[in-house]
Amino acid sequence: MHSERSRPKPNYPMSMNGNEPSQLEANIEATIAAAHVVFSSQNSNAICELLVNSHATIDFADGYVDFGHWVNNYEVTLATSIVLYSRIAPVLNDTREMIRRVLNDVHQANGEHVSNVKIKIDQQNITDWRKQTGLLHDGQMNYAQAEADSLWGQGLRIFISHASEQKEKASALGGLLENEGMSVFIAHEDIHPTREWQREIEKALSSMDAFVALLTEEFKLSDWCSQELGFAVARSVPTFPVKMGADPYGFIGKFQALGACFLEVKREVKLHFIDHPKMLATKLAKFSKFTRDVERSRNFEESNDLACRLPEFDAVSDEQADKLAEAANRNAQVRDSWGFNLKRESNGNLNIAEHLTRMTGTEYELNEDPDTRREWLVRRTVQSETTTASEQSPEDDEKDLEDLPW
Numbered sequence: 377m378h379s380e381r382s383r384p385k386p387n388y389p390m391s392m393n394g395n396e397p398s399q400l401e402a403n404i405e406a407t408i409a410a411a412h413v414v415f416s417s418q419n420s421n422a423i424c425e426l427l428v429n430s431h432a433t434i435d436f437a438d439g440y441v442d443f444g445h446w447v448n449n450y451e452v453t454l455a456t457s458i459v460l461y462s463r464i465a466p467v468l469n470d471t472r473e474m475i476r477r478v479l480n481d482v483h484q485a486n487g488e489h490v491s492n493v494k495i496k497i498d499q500q501n502i503t504d505w506r507k508q509t510g511l512l513h514d515g516q517m518n519y520a521q522a523e524a525d526s527l528w529g530q531g532l533r534i535f536i537s538h539a540s541e542q543k544e545k546a547s548a549l550g551g552l553l554e555n556e557g558m559s560v561f562i563a564h565e566d567i568h569p570t571r572e573w574q575r576e577i578e579k580a581l582s583s584m585d586a587f588v589a590l591l592t593e594e595f596k597l598s599d600w601c602s603q604e605l606g607f608a609v610a611r612s613v614p615t616f617p618v619k620m621g622a623d624p625y626g627f628i629g630k631f632q633a634l635g636a637c638f639l640e641v642k643r644e645v646k647l648h649f650i651d652h653p654k655m656l657a658t659k660l661a662k663f664s665k666f667t668r669d670v671e672r673s674r675n676f677e678e679s680n681d682l683a684c685r686l687p688e689f690d691a692v693s694d695e696q697a698d699k700l701a702e703a704a705n706r707n708a709q710v711r712d713s714w715g716f717n718l719k720r721e722s723n724g725n726l727n728i729a730e731h732l733t734r735m736t737g738t739e740y741e742l743n744e745d746p747d748t749r750r751e752w753l754v755r756r757t758v759q760s761e762t763t764t765a766s767e768q769s770p771e772d773d774e775k776d777l778e779d780l781p782w
Contacts, residue, residue, distance in 0.1 A: 399485040400450055401434045408432055410482040411475065422464060423471060430456035431498060437491050449491035452479060455498035462656045466693045466736075468495060524583035527576065529559040531658045532649055535584040536562050537604040539594035542620070546590060549618075549638045556646060557658035581607045585654070586614045586645065591622040591633065602626070614648055616641060663689055663696055671703040676713045683715025686731040694755070697732045701740065701753045704728055729753055 400407065408427055415423045437449040454475075464471050476493040483490070534553050538546040550560040561580040563573070587608035595601045608615050609627040617624045618641055619633035634641050649655045666685060673679045692700075704710045711717075716728045729740040732753075739756040 398434070398436075398448065398450065398488055400452075400483055400488050400490070403483070404432050404434060404452075407479060407483045411478045414478050414482065415474075420474075423475065426454065426456055426460055426464060426471070426495070427475075429460055430454040430495075445487060447487050447489055449489050451492045451494060452476075452490055453494045453496060455496055458497050458653055459651070461495065461497050462651065462653060464495065465656070465660075466691050468693055469695055471495065524579045527561060527580050528583065530557070530661075532558045532652060532654045533583060533585040534558050534560050534588060534645065535580055535586070535604070535608070536560060536588045536590065537595075537601055537608075538562070538590040539592055539598050539601060541594050542590050542592060545620070545638075549588070549590075549641060552638055552642045553645065556642060557655075557662055558645075577604070581611075584608075584613060585652075586616065586649070588616045588618060588641065588645070589628075590618050590620050591624065592620050593622050596622050596625060616645060616648075659689075660696075663692055663700075667696075667700045667703050670700060670710055671707060673707055673709050673713075675709055679707075679710045679713035680715040682710070683713065683728070686726070686728065689731075689735055692735045694736055694738060697736045697738075697740075698755065701728075701732060701755075705752050 412424055412427045415427065431454070433453045433455070435451045435453065437451045439446055439448045441447075452475075472493045472495060476490050479490045479493070534550075536546050536550055546562050550562050553560050561584065563577055563580075581604060587605070589595065589601070589605055589608075605615075605626070605628065615628060615631065617628055617631050617633045618636060620636045623629075624631045624633050634644055646655075666682070666689070670679075670682055673682060704716055726734065729742070732738075732740045740753055741756045743752055743754045744750070745752055
């Protein structure tokens with residue numbers, strides 16, 4: 377017996393491949409507008425913003441026979457800015473599915489169905505992303521990008537300015553920022569002895585994303601430190617003055633100084649750039665590497681060390697969390713280690729299921745595989761709380777009758 381739903385047959389018309397456009401293609405703007413109204417009524421502001429600020433394209437996917445009628449499947453692609461994409465990235469799959477369902481609800485043309493929604497970064501609109509950050513400048517000193525890039529590693533670029541007396545403290549702060557995936561330039565460490573040191577500093581100042589000043593009395597007396605500070609002010613890059621014996625002065629006199637606690641400095645820099653594309657990319661790369669390390673862990677000791685790093689991660693997408701859960705499930709050295717063990721008591725420390733719940737807002741639990749009798753870490757399936765008529769108790773029926781007007 378063959379199902380009514382089958383593979384595409386060439387003798388059925390496929391409108392996207394013919395001369396006539398599909399109704400979905402012809403009315404895509406009206407369909408997107410209607411979807412926007414639906415999400416607006418649900419207070420789904422993030423999706424509304426995405427729909428308004430994206431360019432939609434339609435592609436034919438495939439077709440099938442449904443009870444004797446041909447149905448075309450279409451894929452809708454929404455190209456949007458890198459900023460909007462980064463905002464919905466943690467819930468990308470859920471957002472795609474919600475949009476797909478609503479598009480099918482509002483577009484009710486016979487024989488047409490949206491089978492998939494893709495959301496991607498609009499490549500045509502990222503050419504001016506440097507200008508949009510407000511950090512790009514047109515100065516007299518222009519260096520080739522490759523030449524400036526040679527000074528930095530991956531991630532957000534932080535220039536730490538300090539007097540020579542604060543070398544060790546500058547290095548300590550730089551280490552904290554680098555642990556967060558940032559790239560740090562400290563003059564006394566990052567300039568090769570054979571290079572013209574002034575030119576190297578100028579290149580770093582011209583290509584930095586943020587400026588941190590360790591304010592001491594020696595800093596204020598240093599012509600070089602004051603010039604570096606003036607360079608940062610002229611470029612209007614985010615500047616973080618750290619009070620270490622001296623108050624902000626000159627053009628940054630109006631700024632509130634941070635305390636000398638370097639953990640506070642690290643926290644403030646992270647918060648300021650939390651939605652910056654470089655920070656988002658760094659966070660994604662860091663979590664992906666952590667997942668690979670979990671996959672490759674060779675013993676309990678390595679696994680326990682990895683478990684200590686779980687608190688470093690905050691918000692991740694369901695897809696990312698599922699990949700980590702799968703990596704932990706498949707590696708017995710991880711699954712049975714004390715740090716990841718799901719059955720141990722927390723004792724104040726979260727296990728991996730609790731961490732994944734914290735990162736995603738979705739509860740994770742253990743499910744037993746009926747074939748292997750082994751327990752696996754999975755996302756909990758949310759059951760509908762709606763009570764059907766068949767599930768309603770006699771007492772509920774009597775209560776309903778009491779509520780009727782007669």
